[in-house]
Amino acid sequence: MPKVVPQGSWFNKPIFQFLILGLLAYALQQWAGPQAFIAVTSNKISLLKDQWQTSTGLQANPARLKALVDVYVEEEMLFREALNANLHEHPQVKRRIIKTAEFLELGSSGDDDEALYEKAIDAGLHKNDALVRSMMISSVRNSISTKFESITLTKEEINQYYLDNVDRYRAPGRVSFEHVFVSKNRNADSKYNAEELRLHEAFSSTESNSLASLGDPFIKGYRFLGLSMSKLTELMGTEFSQGVGQLNIGEWSKPIESVYGWHLVWVKEINPARVLSLIEAEHRVKRDLLKELKAQAFAAELSEVKLGYKVSIEWPGNDMLESPQLTLIEGNGSQHD
Amino acid sequence: MQLSRPIDFIAITDHSESFALTSRCESTDLNFLERATCRLMGTPNIVSFFIIRKLAVAETQQIGARVPAGEYQPMSRTHPKYDSFPLCKYGNGSPEQCYNGSNIVWDRYKKLADEYNEPGVLTTFAAYEYTPVLDAGGSEHRNVLFNGENLPEHALSSFDVGSALELWRGLEDTCYGECDYITIPHNMNKGWGIYYSPWALDGTPYEAADWELRNKREPIAEMYQVKGSSECALGLGSTDEECGFSQVLEPCKEGELSGCAFKTSFARQGLKVGLELEQELGFNPLKFGMIGSTDTHNSNSGDTEEWDFAGKVGALTSPAVRRQTMKGGDKPYQSVLKFHTSGGLAAVWAEENTRDSIFSSMKRKEVYATSGTRITLRMFAGWEFDESIKGTIDPVSIATQGGVPMGGELSTAAETTESPTFFVWAGADTLNAPLQRIQMIKGWIDEQGETHEQVQDIACSDGLAVDPVTLRCPDNGASVDVSSCSIETEKGAPELMAAWKDPEFDRSQAAFYYTRVLQNPTCRWSTYDAIRLGIAPSTEVPATIRERAWSSPIWVAPEK
Numbered sequence: 041m042p043k044v045v046p047q048g049s050w051f052n053k054p055i056f057q058f059l060i061l062g063l064l065a066y067a068l069q070q071w072a073g074p075q076a077f078i079a080v081t082s083n084k085i086s087l088l089k090d091q092w093q094t095s096t097g098l099q100a101n102p103a104r105l106k107a108l109v110d111v112y113v114e115e116e117m118l119f120r121e122a123l124n125a126n127l128h129e130h131p132q133v134k135r136r137i138i139k140t141a142e143f144l145e146l147g148s149s150g151d152d153d154e155a156l157y158e159k160a161i162d163a164g165l166h167k168n169d170a171l172v173r174s175m176m177i178s179s180v181r182n183s184i185s186t187k188f189e190s191i192t193l194t195k196e197e198i199n200q201y202y203l204d205n206v207d208r209y210r211a212p213g214r215v216s217f218e219h220v221f222v223s224k225n226r227n228a229d230s231k232y233n234a235e236e237l238r239l240h241e242a243f244s245s246t247e248s249n250s251l252a253s254l255g256d257p258f259i260k261g262y263r264f265l266g267l268s269m270s271k272l273t274e275l276m277g278t279e280f281s282q283g284v285g286q287l288n289i290g291e292w293s294k295p296i297e298s299v300y301g302w303h304l305v306w307v308k309e310i311n312p313a314r315v316l317s318l319i320e321a322e323h324r325v326k327r328d329l330l331k332e333l334k335a336q337a338f339a340a341e342l343s344e345v346k347l348g349y350k351v352s353i354e355w356p357g358n359d360m361l362e363s364p365q366l367t368l369i370e371g372n373g374s375q376h377d
Numbered sequence: 378m379q380l381s382r383p384i385d386f387i388a389i390t391d392h393s394e395s396f397a398l399t400s401r402c403e404s405t406d407l408n409f410l411e412r413a414t415c416r417l418m419g420t421p422n423i424v425s426f427f428i429i430r431k432l433a434v435a436e437t438q439q440i441g442a443r444v445p446a447g448e449y450q451p452m453s454r455t456h457p458k459y460d461s462f463p464l465c466k467y468g469n470g471s472p473e474q475c476y477n478g479s480n481i482v483w484d485r486y487k488k489l490a491d492e493y494n495e496p497g498v499l500t501t502f503a504a505y506e507y508t509p510v511l512d513a514g515g516s517e518h519r520n521v522l523f524n525g526e527n528l529p530e531h532a533l534s535s536f537d538v539g540s541a542l543e544l545w546r547g548l549e550d551t552c553y554g555e556c557d558y559i560t561i562p563h564n565m566n567k568g569w570g571i572y573y574s575p576w577a578l579d580g581t582p583y584e585a586a587d588w589e590l591r592n593k594r595e596p597i598a599e600m601y602q603v604k605g606s607s608e609c610a611l612g613l614g615s616t617d618e619e620c621g622f623s624q625v626l627e628p629c630k631e632g633e634l635s636g637c638a639f640k641t642s643f644a645r646q647g648l649k650v651g652l653e654l655e656q657e658l659g660f661n662p663l664k665f666g667m668i669g670s671t672d673t674h675n676s677n678s679g680d681t682e683e684w685d686f687a688g689k690v691g692a693l694t695s696p697a698v699r700r701q702t703m704k705g706g707d708k709p710y711q712s713v714l715k716f717h718t719s720g721g722l723a724a725v726w727a728e729e730n731t732r733d734s735i736f737s738s739m740k741r742k743e744v745y746a747t748s749g750t751r752i753t754l755r756m757f758a759g760w761e762f763d764e765s766i767k768g769t770i771d772p773v774s775i776a777t778q779g780g781v782p783m784g785g786e787l788s789t790a791a792e793t794t795e796s797p798t799f800f801v802w803a804g805a806d807t808l809n810a811p812l813q814r815i816q817m818i819k820g821w822i823d824e825q826g827e828t829h830e831q832v833q834d835i836a837c838s839d840g841l842a843v844d845p846v847t848l849r850c851p852d853n854g855a856s857v858d859v860s861s862c863s864i865e866t867e868k869g870a871p872e873l874m875a876a877w878k879d880p881e882f883d884r885s886q887a888a889f890y891y892t893r894v895l896q897n898p899t900c901r902w903s904t905y906d907a908i909r910l911g912i913a914p915s916t917e918v919p920a921t922i923r924e925r926a927w928s929s930p931i932w933v934a935p936e937k
Contacts, residue, residue, distance in 0.1 A: 098696060135409045175412045225870050253770045259753050259804040259872055262771075274382045274751070277807040299807045300871040327492050 080353040122176035128166040188337040201329040209321035212268040216309040220255035224301040234295035234302035243292040384679035388504035390520040393534035400478025414464040433510040447629040449570030453580030456539030483532040496731045509535040513635035515567045519560040524736040526555040540577035565607040570639030573647035588662035600644040601669035601721035603689045609645040610638045617832040625709040649828035666742030666784045666929030669721020681749030686719040686902035697906035722747045742784025742929045752926040753804035756783040764876045776800045783929040788936045789884040796882030803894040804872045810897040811869025814850040821888035835877040838870035855897035859920045862900035869897040891930040
C-alpha cells in the first residue's frame with residue numbers, strides 16, 4: 041500500500057519544495073560545469089557561408105569557413121559578456137530597443153517607455169536585434185583594448201625580444217660594383233660588341249680604373265654602392281642581378297645581360313647578409329615588441345573570457361540526429377567535455 | 378598582398394575629416410545615433426558612404442552671372458561643420474569632442490610615420506588629405522605632407538576650414554619653425570573646374586598674396602591616379618590625341634556645373650593659366666611639378682601594376698567580377714570598369730632616401746609622374762650643351778652643369794637667338810614593356826596674352842624617324858596578345874634619348890616644356906581580370922593601355 045503524505049506535512053510546504061528545487065538546480069549546474077554553452081549548428085554555419093558569398097561573391101573554402109565560425113563564436117561570447125554586464129540597460133541601447141518595440145507594436149495603449157522596454161526584454165529583442173548586438177560587442181571590445189594603450193617597455197624586455205627574434209633583424213646582402221655598358225639601342229649586335237670590348241687590354245687590369253667611357257652612356261649610372269639584391273633586380277632586371285650575384289670581387293666579368301644591354305662588371309665589395317646589432321635594430325625591435333604585447337594582452341583577456349564558455353560546432357555534412365559531431369574549442373578546460 | 382618591388386617612400390594620406398569621426402566611434406559613451414553612425418561607418422558599404430558624403434557637401438550659392446559651359450562657375454559655399462554629422466551633433470558627441478578626438482587620431486598617424494621611417498630603406502611622411510566635398514562625386518581635395526619637427530597638433534579638415542586659402546593660412550599659423558609642409562592638389566579632373574580657376578571654394582577671389590602663398594606651398598600637382606588622368610582633355614584647349622588617355626568625362630555642355638570636364642581641371646591648362654597670371658601679377662604662381670599616386674583606399678601604396686589591380690576601395694570593388702559589372706551610376710565616370718585606372722606613382726630625383734632629401738626634391742619640383750610603370754626619366758634644358766651631349770659618356774653631369782633639371786627655370790638673355798637644348802633620357806621599367814617614343818609638350822603665351830600648346834615627338838624607337846608633317850613617330854607595330862597578355866619584346870626600345878631644340882623658339886615668349894614618354898601597349902587591368910575569370914575582355918573599355926611617364930615642366934622665360 042502506497043504511503044500517503046499527510047495533508048499539512050512539512051513535505052508539502054512551499055518552502056521545502058523551493059529548497060528541493062534549488063538544490064536540484066545547483067546539482068545540475070555543478071554537473072554541467074560553470075560554463076555557458078554555445079552551440080554552432082549546421083544551419084548557423086550554412087548561414088555564415090551564405091552571408092560570406094553574398095558580401096564577397098566568393099565561395100567560402102574550408103579555411104575561410106573555419107575563420108567565419110571562429111569570429112562568430114568570439115562575437116557570441118562577447119555579446120553574452122555584454123548581456124551579463126547588463127549593457128542592454130545602457131540608456132542608448134535601451135532607446136534602440138524601445139524604438140524597435142514601438143515599430144513591432146509590442147506595447148498596449150498606455151504603456152510608457154519602461155513598460156515597453158520590459159515587454160521588449162520579455163520578447164528577447166535585446167538578444168535578437170543586430171544593431172544592439174553589434175553595439176554591445178563593440179563596447180566590450182573597446183573596454184578590453186583600452187586597458188593596454190599605455191604599455192611601457194623595459195630594457196630587459198627589449199633585449200630579450202631581440203635575442204628571441206634575432207633572425208627578423210637582418211641586413212640584406214649588399215654589393216658595390218661598377219660597370220661598362222654596351223647598349224642594345226646603340227649597337228646592332230650588342231652582345232658581340234660587349235664580348236669584343238671585353239678583349240680590350242684595359243679589362244685585363246687587376247684594378248678597376250673607371251672604364252665606363254669605353255662603353256655607352258647608361259641612364260642609371262656607372263657606380264653602385266651597397267645595393268641590396270632586390271634593389272639591383274628592380275633597377276636592372278632579374279637576369280643581371282643573378283649574374284652579378286655569382287661574380288668574384290676584383291675582376292672584370294664576362295658580359296652580363298640586362299633589360300638595357302650588356303654589362304662588363306667589376307665587383308668592388310660584397311657585404312653578405314648579416315644580423316643587425318640591437319643598436320641598429322632598436323627602433324624596429326621596440327615597434328614589433330609593442331605590437332606583439334598589445335596583441336597578446338588582448339588575446340589573454342579574450343582567453344579569460346573564453347574559459348567561461350563551452351562550444352560545440354556541428355559542421356555541415358554530419359547527421360546530427362544520429363551522430364552529432366562536436367568540436368570543442370578554447371574554453372574547454374572543464375572536466376565535462 | 379605584396380608589392381612586386383619595394384617602394385622607397387610613402388605618405389599615407391587618410392581623410393582628415395574621418396579622424397574626428399573614427400575617434401568618436403572609439404568612445405564608450407555614445408548615444409544611439411552616434412553608435413548607429415559608427416556602425417554604418419564600420420562596415421564597408423557603398424550606401425552609407427554616399428549618405429555620409431552627402432552630409433559633407435557644402436551649401437552653395439552662385440556668384441555673378443552664369444559663365445559659358447566648361448568654365449568654372451564661382452560659387453559661395455558654406456562648408457559643413459563637425460555638427461553636420463549625427464556623430465558629432467547629439468548628446469555627448471559634441472563638436473568639441475570630435476575636434477579633440479581628431480587630434481588623438483592625427484597623433485597616431487604622426488607616430489606611425491615616425492615608427493616606420495627607416496632612412497635609406499623606407500621613408501615615411503606624416504600626411505593627411507583635406508577633402509572639401511563637391512556635388513556629383515567631386516572634391517577640391519589636397520594632400521598635405523609634412524617634414525621636420527613640431528608638426529601641428531590638429532589636422533585641418535573641411536569641418537575646420539572651407540577653402541584652400543584657409544587651409545594654407547591655417548597651416549602657416551600652425552606649421553612654422555622646424556615644421557615644413559607642402560600641399561598637393563589631388564584628382565583635379567573631378568574638381569569641376571575649381572583647381573586652376575581664380576576662385577576659392579567659398580567664393581573668395583584669389584588676391585596676389587594668395588597666389589604667392591600657393592606658389593610657395595604647392596610646388597607639385599598629382600596629375601594621375603586611380604580616378605584617371607588630369608593631364609589634359611580633348612576639346613578643352615587640347616587637340617593632342619594622347620589627352621584621351623584615361624579620360625571618361627565629356628566636356629561640359631551648356632548648363633552643366635558638375636560631372637563633366639572643365640578646362641581648369643587639368644594640369645596642362647593650369648600651366649597655361651600660370652603664364653597668363655604671370656602677365657597680371659608679375660610672377661607665375663602656377664609653376665608646379667607633376668606626380669602620380671594611387672588613391673586606391675586599399676592601404677597598398679605603390680601597388681599600381683595592371684596585372685594585380687585589386688580595385689579602388691577593394692572591399693567594395695573586389696573580387697574581379699564586381700569590377701567588371703559595377704556601374705555605380707549613369708555616367709561613365711561612375712563606372713568602376715570604365716573609370717578606374719590601376720593608379721600612378723610619384724618619382725623623385727633625390728640625393729638619398731631620407732625625408733629631408735625627398736621633401737627638398739618635391740619642393741624644387743625635380744619629380745615626375747607615371748601611370749604606375751617604373752620608367753626612369755631625366756630631363757634638362759640649358760644653353761651650355763647641344764646635340765653632341767648624346768655622344769658623351771656622362772650626359773647627366775654635363776646637363777646638370779650646363780642647364781636646369783625638370784622643375785627648373787631658364788631665363789632667356791636678351792642676346793639669345795636660338796632655342797636652349799632639351800636633353801631627355803628615358804629607361805624602360807625592367808618588369809614592363811619597352812618604350813615607344815618621347816614627346817615634348819610646349820605651352821606658351823603670345824604678345825596678345827593668348828596661350829597655345831604644341832605636342833611633338835622627339836625620339837622614336839625601332840630606328841623610326843619623326844614625320845615632319847604630323848610631328849609624330851610612325852607606329853612601331855608593337856602588339857599585345859590579349860588572350861594571354863604576352864607582349865612583343867622585339868619591338869620598342871629599352872631606352873630612348875633626345876637632344877632637341879625648339880624650332881619655333883621665341884625668346885620674347887614665356888613658355889613651359891614637359892615630356893611624356895610612352896611605352897608599347899600592355900594589357901589593361903580589366904583584361905587581366907577577364908583572363909582570370911575566363912571571359913572575353915569587355916568591349917566597353919580598351920583591352921590595352923599605353924603606360925607612360927610625365928616629367929615636370931621646365932619654364933623658359935624672357936629675362937626680366
